[in-house]
Structure formats: C-alpha cells, structure tokens
Amino acid sequence: MKALIFNPFSGAAGDMILGCTLDLGADRQYVRELIEASVDVSVDIREVKKKGIKALDVRIGVPEKEKVRKYPELIDIIKSAKLPSRVEVSALDIFAKMADAEAAVHGYSDLADLHFHEVGQSDALADVIGSSAAIHALGCDAVYCTPINVGSGTVESAHGTLPVPAPATLEILRNGKLFFRGGNVKKELLTPTGAAVLSHFAKPLETFPQGRVIAIGYGAGDADLPGPNVLQGILSEPDSCLIQDTIEVLETNADDVSGEVLGNLFEELLAMGARDVAVIPATMKKGRPAHVIKVICKPEDSSKLARKIITETGSLGIRVMPSRHRLIAARQIELIRIDVAGEEFEVAVKVARDSEGVLLNISAEFEDCKQVARKSGTPVKEVMRRAEEVAWKLFS
Known part of the structure; x- marks a missing residue:
C-alpha cells in the first residue's frame, strides 16, 4: 500500500499542489502536455528555493x-478537453465543490447563474486539471491531509475585503471535513482552489501515521513569507498494511437509567450509524451503581448520536474524544453454503484482509448461524466452526 500525505504547514493553493505532486515523481512532461492541450495556457516548471x-x-x-466565466462554461471546457476519465471526474467534482460553496455563501439557487471570478480563470483550470492528473499518476491507494494552516487577517477579492479564511474556502473546508488552524501570518494561505483539491482527494489526519517514507516533495507558493512558503507532500508505505480510518469516541456516565432503556439505546445507536457501542458497569461517587456509555462513530455522525444519547438517558453532556485515526482491516461479507445434519444452509461470513489482499481473519455471522442451529438442532458453536472452516478453504 502506498499513501500520499499532504502537510500544508504553510497553506495550499492549486499551483502548490501541482508543484508538490510533480516533485514527488508524477510525469512532468505528461502533465504539462495534458494541461496545455486542455486550456489555452503555457506551463513553466522550475526549481526554486524557499527559505x-x-x-x-x-x-x-x-x-x-x-472574461469572468460562469460555472457551466467551466464544465464545458473540462468536458471538451477529452481528459482521461479519472482526471475528468476529479476536475468536475473539484469545481462542483467550489460552485456549491460559492452558491451557499452568496445565496445562489441556480448554479447556471454563478459567476466564477478568481477561480474561473485559465490558471485555476490548469491547476485543477494538472493536480488531478498528477495525483492519479502517482498511483496511491490513499490520500491524507494534516491540519491546514489557513493564515489570518483579511484578503481582497472581487467581492471586497473578506476575512481569512474566505467564506467560500471555509465552506469547502466544512463540507470536506478537513482540519485547519489559523496562523501568525497575516495573509491568505489557503485558496478556494487548494481547499477544493484537497477536499476531493484527501481524508483528514491529525498526526502522521506510522510508515516508511518513500519520497518527499515540495511545491512552492508565490509569496515570500517569514517561513518557507511550500506545500510538503510525502509518499509513505504504512508499516502495517492496514487501512487508515478516522473516528471519534463519544462517552458519558449514566447512573439513573434502566437496563431496558440502555438495551434500546444500544440498538438505536447502531441503527443510526454508530460503528460500535459499549455499555460498561461502573461505580460512581457515594458508591452509586452506574454505566459508562461509549460509542465509536464517524466524525460526521457525532452530533446526531450525542443528541440521541442525551434524549434517551437524560445526560447533560457527552464527552467527545479528539478525532483520531485507527488502523482497520478491509472487510467483506461473503455468502457460503454449509451442510449441517444432512441439510444445506446459506451462511454469511465476514472476510478481513489487509490492503495488499492478505487474508487476516474469517468470522461467521452469528445471527445466520443461530437460525441454522435452531432449524438443525445443532449447537450454534458447531455451526460457526463449520462455516468458518469452509470459508477458510474457499478464500485462503
């Protein structure tokens, strides 16, 4: 498995992403020719030093x-460029993210009326098409982004003086769920184009995952800053061959809730998208018996699950553990057929593999095995053993 990690400690813009991915090893000639064949521009690539x-x-x-282009004009340019399929899909989605953000900020209900000012120029088209082509050319299994330095202060735009991050950039960050932070530099360090490209390709990371560094690349920004104005990119080979996943952990104490309510809450939370739920016996102050409710979930599901816990238990607050990444195996449900007591049954099994396809584990689905046990009169433990034995032979 090969992962691309963007580390925007000095922000990101379209040209910085393009420079970074080319420095990491994407074919410069291929990307240059693709850009110049798609947009009426010239591409100059040079080495510089930034601090x-x-x-x-x-x-x-x-x-x-x-001229200032409308959103449909940009779509027509991309579709008429005859780009490779994956590059076209990425470029269209990146501009869709920018269009949705602009429409939300300015109150447009019809994207056909949306004028693109700075992000509708030919250089933005070139940056998006080139970055998409370069990232796909690197052939990574996953792309991640650490917290982005957005800068601070204000920025001048076609709409006047705006705060940093600009409203459209902030909207893209919100939709893309990327982590960001302010900086001491009084300047816009993250552009809408940079935010949209990272939002399309990357999953958020708080810290670097363990792994072996394959290559390091830097894309230069235009401005001269107190520190190096570059976007750092890293090609990494994770040492575990497991898959990165981002989660949050919700937790609260409940000391006046019946077992029936907790059981119902357990089922409700799983149905609402919780990845896992645990209800743990505990002793609180003055020796009162209680339970700790712990929920693992995706960050985007935290708010609705926390609200459910509060309404069902009467809790006045939910602790949200800082978002973190976990390492998981790729899981797939497969259906197999087994013979039990002279009769054939269909049972689902969960097959776990690492990112390189190596089989890690197989487990039979309990509910299926329970139904087989009831119909056949065979102990459920024996049904599970037979199902897993057959599955290991089939999928090893």
Missing part, C-alpha cells in the same frame, strides 16, 4: 485579459 528548501515552482502563463 533554503528546494521546491518546484509551477507558473501558468495565461492571456493578459480574460
């Missing part, structure tokens, strides 16, 4: 004056 760090600086040469 002592060698980086690739990608300059997009555009006509001196361009």
Whole structure:
C-alpha cells in the first residue's frame, strides 16, 4: 500500500499542489502536455528555493485579459478537453465543490447563474486539471491531509475585503471535513482552489501515521513569507498494511437509567450509524451503581448520536474524544453454503484482509448461524466452526 500525505504547514493553493505532486515523481512532461492541450495556457516548471528548501515552482502563463466565466462554461471546457476519465471526474467534482460553496455563501439557487471570478480563470483550470492528473499518476491507494494552516487577517477579492479564511474556502473546508488552524501570518494561505483539491482527494489526519517514507516533495507558493512558503507532500508505505480510518469516541456516565432503556439505546445507536457501542458497569461517587456509555462513530455522525444519547438517558453532556485515526482491516461479507445434519444452509461470513489482499481473519455471522442451529438442532458453536472452516478453504 502506498499513501500520499499532504502537510500544508504553510497553506495550499492549486499551483502548490501541482508543484508538490510533480516533485514527488508524477510525469512532468505528461502533465504539462495534458494541461496545455486542455486550456489555452503555457506551463513553466522550475526549481526554486524557499527559505533554503528546494521546491518546484509551477507558473501558468495565461492571456493578459480574460472574461469572468460562469460555472457551466467551466464544465464545458473540462468536458471538451477529452481528459482521461479519472482526471475528468476529479476536475468536475473539484469545481462542483467550489460552485456549491460559492452558491451557499452568496445565496445562489441556480448554479447556471454563478459567476466564477478568481477561480474561473485559465490558471485555476490548469491547476485543477494538472493536480488531478498528477495525483492519479502517482498511483496511491490513499490520500491524507494534516491540519491546514489557513493564515489570518483579511484578503481582497472581487467581492471586497473578506476575512481569512474566505467564506467560500471555509465552506469547502466544512463540507470536506478537513482540519485547519489559523496562523501568525497575516495573509491568505489557503485558496478556494487548494481547499477544493484537497477536499476531493484527501481524508483528514491529525498526526502522521506510522510508515516508511518513500519520497518527499515540495511545491512552492508565490509569496515570500517569514517561513518557507511550500506545500510538503510525502509518499509513505504504512508499516502495517492496514487501512487508515478516522473516528471519534463519544462517552458519558449514566447512573439513573434502566437496563431496558440502555438495551434500546444500544440498538438505536447502531441503527443510526454508530460503528460500535459499549455499555460498561461502573461505580460512581457515594458508591452509586452506574454505566459508562461509549460509542465509536464517524466524525460526521457525532452530533446526531450525542443528541440521541442525551434524549434517551437524560445526560447533560457527552464527552467527545479528539478525532483520531485507527488502523482497520478491509472487510467483506461473503455468502457460503454449509451442510449441517444432512441439510444445506446459506451462511454469511465476514472476510478481513489487509490492503495488499492478505487474508487476516474469517468470522461467521452469528445471527445466520443461530437460525441454522435452531432449524438443525445443532449447537450454534458447531455451526460457526463449520462455516468458518469452509470459508477458510474457499478464500485462503
């Protein structure tokens, strides 16, 4: 497994992402020719130093004056460029993210009326198409992004002076669920284009995962800053061959809730999308018996699950553990047929593999095995053993 990790300690823009991925090893000639065949621009790639760090600086040469494009015009340009399928899909989705953000901020109900100012120019088209092509060319199994430095202060735009991060950029970050932080530099460090490209490709990470570094690349930004204005990218080979996943842990104490209510809550939370639920006996102050309710969930499900816990238990607050990544196996449900007491039954089994396809574990689905046990009069433990034995022979 190979992972691409963006580390935007000095922000990110479209040209920085493009330079970073080219520096990591994407074919420069292929990407340059693809951009110049798709958009009326020229591409200049050169090495520069930013506060002592060698980086690739990608300059997009555009006509001196361009008209402001509407969103449908950008879509037509991308679709008529005859891009490779994966690159076209990515470019269209990236501009859709920017369009949705602009529409939400400015109150447009019809995207056909949406004018793109800074992000509708040819250089933005080139950055999006080039970055999409370069990232796909790297052939990574996963893409991640650490918290983004967005800068601080204000920025001048076609709509006047705006706060940093700009409203459209902030909307893209919200929709993409990327982590970000402010910085000491009074400047916009994250552009809408940079936010949209990262939002399309990357999953959020708080810290670097363990792994072996394969390559490091740097894409140069235009401005001169107190620190190196570069986007760092890392190609990494995780040491476990397991898959990165981002979760949150919800937790609260309940000291006045019946077992029936807790049992119902357990089922309700799983039905609402919780990845796992645990109800743990505990002793609180003054020796009162209680339970600790612990829920593992995706970050986007935290709010609704926390609300459910509060309404069902009367709790006044839910602890949310800082979002973290976990390592998981890829899981797939397979159906197999087994012979029990002279009769054939269909049973589901869960097959776990690592990112390279190596079989890690097989477990029979308990509910299926319970039904077989009831119909055949065979102990459920024996049904599970037979199902897993057959599955190991089939999928090893």
